Amino acid sequence: xxxxxIAGLLVLLLGLAxxxxxxxxxxxxxxxxxxxxxxxQYHGALVAIWTLVPALLIVxxxxxxxxxxxxxxTVSQIPPDVIMGLDEIALNATIQRIxxxxxxxxxxxxxxxxEQAAGAALRQFQFLSFLLVVAAAAGTGILALLYARSRITxxxxxxxxxxxxxxxxxxxxSGVAILTTVGIVASLLTEALRFFTFINPLDFFFGTVWAxxxxxxxxxxxxQYGILPxxxxxxxxxxxxxxxxxxxxxxxxxxxxxxxPRSVRAVVKPIIEILAGIPTIVYGFFALVTVxxxxxxxGAMIGLDISATSALTAGVVMGxxxxxxxxxxxxxxLNQVPLALRDGAYGLxxxxxxxxxxxxxxxxxxxIVGAFLLAVSRAIGExxxxxxxxxxxxxLRGSPFEPVSTITVSIVNQLTGDTDFAGPQxxxxxxxxxxxxxxxxxxxxxxxxxxxxxxEQYE
Amino acid sequence: MDMLAGKVKMTQQSVNNGMNPxxxxxxxxxxxxxxVTVHYGAKQALFGISIDIPDxxxxxxxxxxxxxxxxxxxxxxxxxxxxxxxxxRGLIELDGEDxxxxxxxxxxxxxxxxxxxxxxxxxxxxxxxxVAYGPKIHGLARSKSDLDEIVVSSLRKAxxxxxxxxxxxxxxxxxxxxxxxxxxxxRAIAVGPEVILMDEPxxxxxxxxxxxxxxxxxxxxxxxxIVIVTHSMQQxxxxxxxxxxxxxxxxxxxxxxxxxxxxxxxxxxQDYIMGRIG
Ligand SMILES: Nc1ncnc2c1ncn2[C@@H]1O[C@H](COP(=O)(O)OP(=O)(O)OP(=O)(O)O)[C@@H](O)[C@H]1O
Ligand SMILES: [Mg+2]
Numbered sequence: 001x002x003x004x005x006i007a008g009l010l011v012l013l014l015g016l017a018x019x020x021x022x023x024x025x026x027x028x029x030x031x032x033x034x035x036x037x038x039x040x041q042y043h044g045a046l047v048a049i050w051t052l053v054p055a056l057l058i059v060x061x062x063x064x065x066x067x068x069x070x071x072x073x074t075v076s077q078i079p080p081d082v083i084m085g086l087d088e089i090a091l092n093a094t095i096q097r098i099x100x101x102x103x104x105x106x107x108x109x110x111x112x113x114x115e116q117a118a119g120a121a122l123r124q125f126q127f128l129s130f131l132l133v134v135a136a137a138a139g140t141g142i143l144a145l146l147y148a149r150s151r152i153t154x155x156x157x158x159x160x161x162x163x164x165x166x167x168x169x170x171x172x173x174s175g176v177a178i179l180t181t182v183g184i185v186a187s188l189l190t191e192a193l194r195f196f197t198f199i200n201p202l203d204f205f206f207g208t209v210w211a212x213x214x215x216x217x218x219x220x221x222x223x224q225y226g227i228l229p230x231x232x233x234x235x236x237x238x239x240x241x242x243x244x245x246x247x248x249x250x251x252x253x254x255x256x257x258x259x260x261p262r263s264v265r266a267v268v269k270p271i272i273e274i275l276a277g278i279p280t281i282v283y284g285f286f287a288l289v290t291v292x293x294x295x296x297x298x299g300a301m302i303g304l305d306i307s308a309t310s311a312l313t314a315g316v317v318m319g320x321x322x323x324x325x326x327x328x329x330x331x332x333x334l335n336q337v338p339l340a341l342r343d344g345a346y347g348l349x350x351x352x353x354x355x356x357x358x359x360x361x362x363x364x365x366x367x368i369v370g371a372f373l374l375a376v377s378r379a380i381g382e383x384x385x386x387x388x389x390x391x392x393x394x395x396l397r398g399s400p401f402e403p404v405s406t407i408t409v410s411i412v413n414q415l416t417g418d419t420d421f422a423g424p425q426x427x428x429x430x431x432x433x434x435x436x437x438x439x440x441x442x443x444x445x446x447x448x449x450x451x452x453x454x455x456e457q458y459e
Numbered sequence: 460m461d462m463l464a465g466k467v468k469m470t471q472q473s474v475n476n477g478m479n480p481x482x483x484x485x486x487x488x489x490x491x492x493x494x495v496t497v498h499y500g501a502k503q504a505l506f507g508i509s510i511d512i513p514d515x516x517x518x519x520x521x522x523x524x525x526x527x528x529x530x531x532x533x534x535x536x537x538x539x540x541x542x543x544x545x546x547x548r549g550l551i552e553l554d555g556e557d558x559x560x561x562x563x564x565x566x567x568x569x570x571x572x573x574x575x576x577x578x579x580x581x582x583x584x585x586x587x588x589x590v591a592y593g594p595k596i597h598g599l600a601r602s603k604s605d606l607d608e609i610v611v612s613s614l615r616k617a618x619x620x621x622x623x624x625x626x627x628x629x630x631x632x633x634x635x636x637x638x639x640x641x642x643x644x645x646r647a648i649a650v651g652p653e654v655i656l657m658d659e660p661x662x663x664x665x666x667x668x669x670x671x672x673x674x675x676x677x678x679x680x681x682x683x684x685i686v687i688v689t690h691s692m693q694q695x696x697x698x699x700x701x702x703x704x705x706x707x708x709x710x711x712x713x714x715x716x717x718x719x720x721x722x723x724x725x726x727x728x729q730d731y732i733m734g735r736i737g
Binding site for chain 2: 261262338340341342343344345346347348349350351354358359362363
């Protein structure tokens with residue numbers, strides 16, 4: 001409620017500031033034509049910025065320190081002899097009771113007189129402090145507004161200043177993404193490091209046995225945490241998925257962008273894109289119920305023993321899931337290749353397939369490689385399909401026909417159920433997550449390298 | 460700077476030595492078009508074009524924007540086949556052979572009739588590969604040294620070899636606009652065509668690069684039949700021996716370049732040349 005009022009006031013102030021700057025700037029223009037450097041909108045915006053920044057600063061300060069000030073005030077309202085008798089937890093409880101009384105909510109149990117008094121005082125304090133913040137924000141805002149207004153002259157370079165502020169704002173926004181990434185990596189890293197205080201990194205990265213024991217077994221033995229079985233499972237499933245998706249996706253893209261008449265394209269492209277919208281859990285179902293048994297029977301016919309839940313099942317279904325990524329991205333990229341290049345090849349007497357193979361695909365290669373790598377990182381990070389269809393068997397095997405487990409599946413297994421994030425059983429999830437992250441990062445770096453090597457310049 | 464100035468001057472001299480009109484009229488006919496019409500979907504872009512194009516001379520198409528010059532040019536090597544909805548009717552013969560005959564192989568036709576486009580469009584490959592591409596797909600070179608020879612001689616004919624001989628393996632897209640256009644000409648020549656079609660080959664180039672290309676066209680005339688579309692009447696006058704004026708999808712007037720520019724018969728041609736339509 002209070003914050004809504006403050007926001008409303010700020011908006012009002014902002015509008016006022018803009019209007020002030022705008023009209024002052026307008027008034028500078030006289031019939032005899034003084035040349036004003038910036039347009040009125042920029043003057044308005046500059047005054048608004050000048051007004052907003054100090055007001056926001058004050059509100060922001062209160063948002064940060066208001067809580068501790070309130071708390072200090074509340075404590076000061078509790079008689080000293082009462083405080084003496086309270087430990088940390090009881091003190092917090094009392095402070096909460098007083099806060100509840102002040103805001104008018106009831107509290108459980110009998111209300112002590114000192115609580116009643118403190119509640120009333122706190123209520124007053126809150127009201128006054130709110131008024132004070134609003135007044136301070138509005139006051140500084142208006143002072144800043146007046147100052148900014150007084151600076152407006154025909155020669156003031158308001159446009160440049162506003163552009164600079166916009167620049168900073170944009171920078172700050174991209175900073176959010178960067179900071180988030182840094183934060184995630186840092187938390188992954190610290191938790192993973194904690195894991196490595198339990199388990200030797202060598203045993204983790206080069207261990208061939210994955211057999212974590214849950215602490216509830218009570219043996220005190222943490223089990224073995226070799227990542228290799230999971231890694232091989234992950235890579236195998238991703239490789240199978242790419243083996244399915246790359247040819248199908250790329251051919252689809254070539255057909256759509258080069259051969260398909262417009263009417264066919266208009267129907268086929270949306271249908272393929274629907275594939276991308278199917279939730280992965282549904283794909284997992286499909287794998288479990290349809291593809292797994294089918295592969296099993298098909299294998300039996302040619303004398304292969306294919307388990308219904310296996311790397312192959314998961315990989316094939318994941319491949320189908322990825323097809324629209326590859327086909328859609330590649331199609332867009334192929335369409336971006338300048339028509340002039342295509343004409344150049346046709347003009348030399350190249351056939352359609354020669355043109356595609358020798359000119360279009362090489363020109364589109366960087367983008368297509370990018371699409372592939374995006375697809376790979378999706379495959380590596382995909383969870384639901386493998387949880388359902390890969391068989392959850394974290395054993396190092398070479399055959400794609402047998403059940404496997406992947407990094408993502410093991411993270412799910414280790415982090416579901418009762419976890420306290422104190423033992424290696426759950427912390428290993430962070431180490432696995434970090435490994436996944438590094439893998440996708442490396443993929444991206446390789447992708448960039450390839451893209452740069454193959455990039456050709458068009459005007 | 461002096462060198463450049465010299466080059467431009469030389470160019471002007473060399474393009475002034477066009478054939479004399481009677482000489483041109485005696486040339487055998489290479490391309491013969493009769494009643495060519497083109498529709499893009501429901502829209503008609505060309506109305507009954509009939510024209511003869513003489514062997515080993517430069518023929519230029521002029522006319523205001525949108526009048527169908529490019530469309531007609533693209534009929535000659537059947538590039539309109541690649542445009543969805545384009546429909547060509549009428550007769551076009553190359554050496555008496557109907558190029559729209561269903562039995563004729565388009566690939567072979569385009570090897571005989573090369574094309575240079577308005578915007579230089581080198582492939583994203585090396586300079587060498589750009590020129591070698593055509594000969595490769597048509598199997599013109601039996602060995603690597605054959606291919607090398609074709610590439611070098613094509614680059615020479617296009618007047619580019621001296622400038623790029625030390626960097627044949629660098630991407631063709633790294634050249635300047637004028638060099639890229641000459642690379643595209645070399646690429647077209649390498650296939651050994653008889654006819655070269657050029658659609659505003661200089662419109663993306665500066666005056667010096669233009670002068671170099673004009674000079675080149677003049678030299679190529681010795682060995683190739685050239686058809687050039689241009690918006691510059693000076694250019695048409697400088698490089699071509701025969702000129703055809705198009706307006707609103709129709710061929711208004713055609714004839715020896717000198718005649719067209721000095722005493723056009725048709726009123727519309729006159730207006731266009733005087734800069735009154737355009
Ligand atoms: N691919 C196409 N689809 C539909 N209409 C087209 C297409 N290409 C050209 N046209 C139309 O055909 C007519 C002739 O176009 P064309 O490109 O041949 O003109 P132009 O004489 O080459 O013009 P410019 O000098 O501007 O290049 C124009 O009206 C144009 O709009
Ligand atoms: Mg044109």
